[in-house]
Amino acid sequence: MNSKNINDDIGESTRLKLWETMLKLRLTEKKAYDLFLQNLIKGTSHLALGQEAIGATFGVLLEKGDYTFCTYRGHNHTLARGSSIVGVLGELMGRQCGLMRGKGGSMHLTDVENGVMGSYAIIGAHIPIANGTALASQYNKTSEVTVCFFGDGTTNIGAFHEALNMAQVWKLPIVFVCENNLYMEYTAIGDVTAVEHPAADRASAYGMEKIIVDGNDADEMYRISKKAIDKAREGNGPSLIEAKTYRHSGHSRADPGKYRPDEEVKDWVENKDPIKIYRQRLKDFNINETKINSIEEDMIRQVEEATEMAKSSPIPDIKEIYTDVWADGGSEWHN
Amino acid sequence: MNSKNINDDIGESTRLKLWETMLKLRLTEKKAYDLFLQNLIKGTSHLALGQEAIGATFGVLLEKGDYTFCTYRGHNHTLARGSSIVGVLGELMGRQCGLMRGKGGSMHLTDVENGVMGSYAIIGAHIPIANGTALASQYNKTSEVTVCFFGDGTTNIGAFHEALNMAQVWKLPIVFVCENNLYMEYTAIGDVTAVEHPAADRASAYGMEKIIVDGNDADEMYRISKKAIDKAREGNGPSLIEAKTYRHSGHSRADPGKYRPDEEVKDWVENKDPIKIYRQRLKDFNINETKINSIEEDMIRQVEEATEMAKSSPIPDIKEIYTDVWADGGSEWHN
Amino acid sequence: MAQLTYRESVSLAIAQSMRKDQKVFFMGEDVGAAGGVFKATVGLLDEFGPERIKDCPISEQAILGAAMGAAMSGLRPIAEIMFSDFLAVCWDIIANQIAKTRYMSDGQINIPLVIRTANGGGSKFGAQHSQSLENWSMAIPGLKVVAPSSPRDVLGLMASSVQDPDPVIFYEHKSLYAMKEELDKTDIEIPLGQANIMHKGNDVLLIGLGLMAQRAKKAAEILKEKFNVDATVLDLRTLVPLDLQSIKREAKKCGQVITVEENPRLCGWGAEISSLIIEHCFKDLKGPIKRITTPHIPLPSADILEDNTIPSVDVIVDETLTKLKIKKEK
Amino acid sequence: MAQLTYRESVSLAIAQSMRKDQKVFFMGEDVGAAGGVFKATVGLLDEFGPERIKDCPISEQAILGAAMGAAMSGLRPIAEIMFSDFLAVCWDIIANQIAKTRYMSDGQINIPLVIRTANGGGSKFGAQHSQSLENWSMAIPGLKVVAPSSPRDVLGLMASSVQDPDPVIFYEHKSLYAMKEELDKTDIEIPLGQANIMHKGNDVLLIGLGLMAQRAKKAAEILKEKFNVDATVLDLRTLVPLDLQSIKREAKKCGQVITVEENPRLCGWGAEISSLIIEHCFKDLKGPIKRITTPHIPLPSADILEDNTIPSVDVIVDETLTKLKIKKEK
Numbered sequence A, B: 001m002n003s004k005n006i007n008d009d010i011g012e013s014t015r016l017k018l019w020e021t022m023l024k025l026r027l028t029e030k031k032a033y034d035l036f037l038q039n040l041i042k043g044t045s046h047l048a049l050g051q052e053a054i055g056a057t058f059g060v061l062l063e064k065g066d067y068t069f070c071t072y073r074g075h076n077h078t079l080a081r082g083s084s085i086v087g088v089l090g091e092l093m094g095r096q097c098g099l100m101r102g103k104g105g106s107m108h109l110t111d112v113e114n115g116v117m118g119s120y121a122i123i124g125a126h127i128p129i130a131n132g133t134a135l136a137s138q139y140n141k142t143s144e145v146t147v148c149f150f151g152d153g154t155t156n157i158g159a160f161h162e163a164l165n166m167a168q169v170w171k172l173p174i175v176f177v178c179e180n181n182l183y184m185e186y187t188a189i190g191d192v193t194a195v196e197h198p199a200a201d202r203a204s205a206y207g208m209e210k211i212i213v214d215g216n217d218a219d220e221m222y223r224i225s226k227k228a229i230d231k232a233r234e235g236n237g238p239s240l241i242e243a244k245t246y247r248h249s250g251h252s253r254a255d256p257g258k259y260r261p262d263e264e265v266k267d268w269v270e271n272k273d274p275i276k277i278y279r280q281r282l283k284d285f286n287i288n289e290t291k292i293n294s295i296e297e298d299m300i301r302q303v304e305e306a307t308e309m310a311k312s313s314p315i316p317d318i319k320e321i322y323t324d325v326w327a328d329g330g331s332e333w334h335n
Numbered sequence C, D: 001m002a003q004l005t006y007r008e009s010v011s012l013a014i015a016q017s018m019r020k021d022q023k024v025f026f027m028g029e030d031v032g033a034a035g036g037v038f039k040a041t042v043g044l045l046d047e048f049g050p051e052r053i054k055d056c057p058i059s060e061q062a063i064l065g066a067a068m069g070a071a072m073s074g075l076r077p078i079a080e081i082m083f084s085d086f087l088a089v090c091w092d093i094i095a096n097q098i099a100k101t102r103y104m105s106d107g108q109i110n111i112p113l114v115i116r117t118a119n120g121g122g123s124k125f126g127a128q129h130s131q132s133l134e135n136w137s138m139a140i141p142g143l144k145v146v147a148p149s150s151p152r153d154v155l156g157l158m159a160s161s162v163q164d165p166d167p168v169i170f171y172e173h174k175s176l177y178a179m180k181e182e183l184d185k186t187d188i189e190i191p192l193g194q195a196n197i198m199h200k201g202n203d204v205l206l207i208g209l210g211l212m213a214q215r216a217k218k219a220a221e222i223l224k225e226k227f228n229v230d231a232t233v234l235d236l237r238t239l240v241p242l243d244l245q246s247i248k249r250e251a252k253k254c255g256q257v258i259t260v261e262e263n264p265r266l267c268g269w270g271a272e273i274s275s276l277i278i279e280h281c282f283k284d285l286k287g288p289i290k291r292i293t294t295p296h297i298p299l300p301s302a303d304i305l306e307d308n309t310i311p312s313v314d315v316i317v318d319e320t321l322t323k324l325k326i327k328k329e330k
């Protein structure tokens, strides 16, 4: 696409927001990777390097009060909603400054203040749950939209099916976003799925429209997502978007990703990287390079500062183990 | 359809088998209803009066060694495979002569000898399990076909989705049969389903063909089902059939079925009853009325005899409580 | 004065909660127009309309997921799972999501919801529609577990469950739906974590729940009348929070303890209670704690088989006499 | 002599079973080409090919359903559920179908299958990837429950599990995958229902399972060395069938009993064992049975929080000393 020739329906300020958000995601996750190597992050962690355009788009499009639900691969979506970098890195490092002070860990990032209604580590479970906040908006006759992110592999689990049917039957204000990165953990999605497009080819089974989008092109993502969000907000029911993308690294911390052909990885990293694409796009739209670069420099600085803050944050008090099982703040199971 | 004008692809002897099987089902279930009224059957029971053409067709088409899986509404499918009337009625009455000597009850009829691999009372659970016998046939390179029956409401549960995808991915020799009787328990299927045809409109989500058939016309059922069985037996993978039908009575014993419009019930019972339709069909094909009637009389007699046998069968010994939890025949959980 | 069945108490309890709090709504399969398979929600649709009484597809994960999400955004859903056996099809939503999300979020998220379900045997429904599964949820940190044994308790415990800020699994016993009780008022609250003494005595403590509490009470009456044995019957009412104080006090007083469970033996709630009593009252015990349970088998269907599987009043009487070394011929 | 890790023992055990019996096959998510997320099935695809090592979609109900159906027609599937926490998403297939079908069919149907799963904490994976869930399956009649604590036990118990005519849930402990052991042979069988005495002594009986058995053993070594306390450590190995004989014998011998569980407190297997010991050995007990468990909370993620939640060797030592009223300064 030659962007110069089309009418600029998106506009510079939104584009710069998309750029800034994508950088926040990219740079924070790259930092997380460094912190693993330094053994400052324990446990597991699932990076989404290469998938930033999707989360970023929704981060820019959604309003305060809107709800998002994501998975263990949810650092991006959490950061995109406005969560602090120190809160995310702190949680990964198990520090007091973490979003959940170390209780949840990297797979469960939650930041209700920013509409991040949790990250869920059991495949598919959050899809029906996301219907619930959408149902609440409908019940309360308020106009929040719920967005639920999940992967290609997730379309084969039962909860996906149940939730999509219910959303349509009740015309819930929700947008389902399948990030098709071509693999579940180490298995190619095509090897275990009866249709070519794991989400889009199922849309009709829920009376929904088939929508496939280049998930690495932030502009395309923006346009399609905006439509779906508007539709939901106007009370016209759910949408299912399949966004094609790719993760640059392995499935999780321990995974070198060797099951993927070298050329495939290379192609996606070199030719289809959403950040590279978007840097070029901004130039195509004649956006001032100093602006582009200063946003980047600023974000580099923010990530560095947040890293230092997280590193110097204390580890949680072990008394925290016994808090917040119940709404009374404690963990007693007897009187 | 004017049957006289078409080439008789089915033939008299098959038609008489269909007739006989449908009568076996109808008369046994009607007897079961009488036995409730006499309080000789306790617990619950789910009749499928009006849905006989579907089970009967498969009963006639399947070969020894083929596997069937059905639901709590499974008296028909069990009888159709050749299970004895006394075994079925005996089980409903909780007698020693019952197929499972009273251990399973009306919702769990099982008769492995006749390929009836169980009746399952939790919606959808048996669909993935049915894949398993199909997988075994594939693994053993034998040619049995598995058939799995379920209702329209069942298409909204997760297990359905998972199982259909897996069956197609592995090209399993299985036929899925959705008996769409328009209602789940008391709720019209259209009120809770995102598509018009709960099974057929989802076939494409599993890379399968959309197949809808008049489930009350045994000839139509026979033709469509034969194709699907042949396809499976030849190693060409699964099919999903949606058979439109209707249950004459309520969902279960206690249900008068009042949520259904009177005219709707009347139309199905009077104009679309599979037995009535087929009696006429046999006549249209100039099949000798004495044959038709003598099969019926014979079946009435068989059901009466079986009823008496079941009534005179003893109740199970209470020692049976402790048998057959484990393959060693007992129930000990410690050494 | 009102005479109410347990079944009627359920719909009344829901209605009372819904009248008081607009945030409360109710969802389940066949619950609205049909009033539920046990007719325990008759009348609700008429009073509250389809926005607050929601008929659902057969999608238990979607039902509880939606209930959870709605609770997360401040509503107070009551969701029905028709039979407790079906908790298994949505067990992940219950055990991994509903129960853990508050803790994992470091308290950012509250999940005030009630899951009500028909539990227990006695109806000859067979192994997949008759289980007693209170212990499944007791084993999951983050869930409160309630099991009323009378119309009054249904009213009082449902009111508290709906107001509770944490998720509650509310086990109604199928064999109690027809039970009637005279009540002088219906707008009552019974706090969670408060066991009920149904019968008083010093010889032996019978601890029960749901139907088994009622059977233990009948057994205590027979024990008193025919054998002059004075039993205390403690209906736990809620397993979480557990009324450990009352358990300890009564166990110490009686010195002899029997738990009466409807679930199969292994890892039933009686095991937990037994181990707690050992821990806290070891010196006061005059003999081992006896656990009456269903054998460790799936539940059979035929009348005679089911009736002889679930602990009956007679079995409770007999086991109590055996424990106290009293001959039945007395 | 072979030195094997627990992880390697898993794939070797599966391979040995598959070599002997053509009816055995293996299925799960990412198990073939990738060798499993814990690398516990590396090499199997190469040796047995895709017909016997089947990579599956993320569809746990479909996986266990297919395994069950295949077992019903005479095959002997081994199915992997990647983390035991995910048993919840297929709990109906396990608890209501696999466990009950033999009984409901009056013995017409056998279900010889093994479900293996990575269980337990220690990896900082958080509340949905770290649970210890042996008690969930112990509570279900019709399931056998196995939890090996060493490479040798993996080999011996897997061989028996695969040959067993009943369904077995096989809990491998994530924190043991790296454990090494010297073995003089690998083709071994250990019957189900035979507990293992890992340490001998008369002062106190420590009963453990999986990782907790190993920690109890280390605790016993410290107790002996530093405090001259002689502990017997009994690794139950299987919860169903349960080696009640050994439990009774050792409990009677020692008179003091501690169970060491990794699961949260309520309705853990320790409660059952405790109630059994009370029932069978009441007079031989010198004091209450102590249950060491994880607190009744979801598992936290951060190092320091997780480490202080799951019972450690130190905690076991301390609790044992407290129980025996021995001062630590000794």
Ligand SMILES: Cc1ncc(C[n+]2csc(CCOP(=O)(O)OP(=O)(O)O)c2C)c(N)n1
Pocket: A073, A121, A122, A123, A150, A151, A152, A153, A154, A155, A181, A183, A184, A185, A251, D029, D058, D060, D082, D086, D089
């Ligand atoms: C019920 C369940 N099964 C399996 C897993 C293990 N698991 C974690 S991530 C993953 C792959 C998910 O693939 P996809 O949905 O494509 O998301 P992606 O990781 O590619 O973002 C699997 C199988 C899980 N967490 N939950």
Ligand SMILES: Cc1ncc(C[n+]2csc(CCOP(=O)(O)OP(=O)(O)O)c2C)c(N)n1
Pocket: B073, B121, B122, B123, B150, B151, B152, B153, B154, B155, B181, B183, B184, B185, B251, C029, C058, C060, C082, C086, C089
């Ligand atoms: C998981 C589960 N949810 C709910 C039920 C209760 N239930 C039994 S039959 C039924 C309706 C099933 O409808 P359908 O699939 O159309 O079959 P039909 O009864 O019409 O043959 C329901 C909801 C159940 N048995 N299992």
Ligand SMILES: [Mg+2]
Pocket: A151, A152, A153, A179, A180, A181, A182, A183, A184
């Ligand atoms: Mg993916």
Ligand SMILES: [Mg+2]
Pocket: B151, B152, B153, B179, B180, B181, B182, B183, B184
């Ligand atoms: Mg139906």
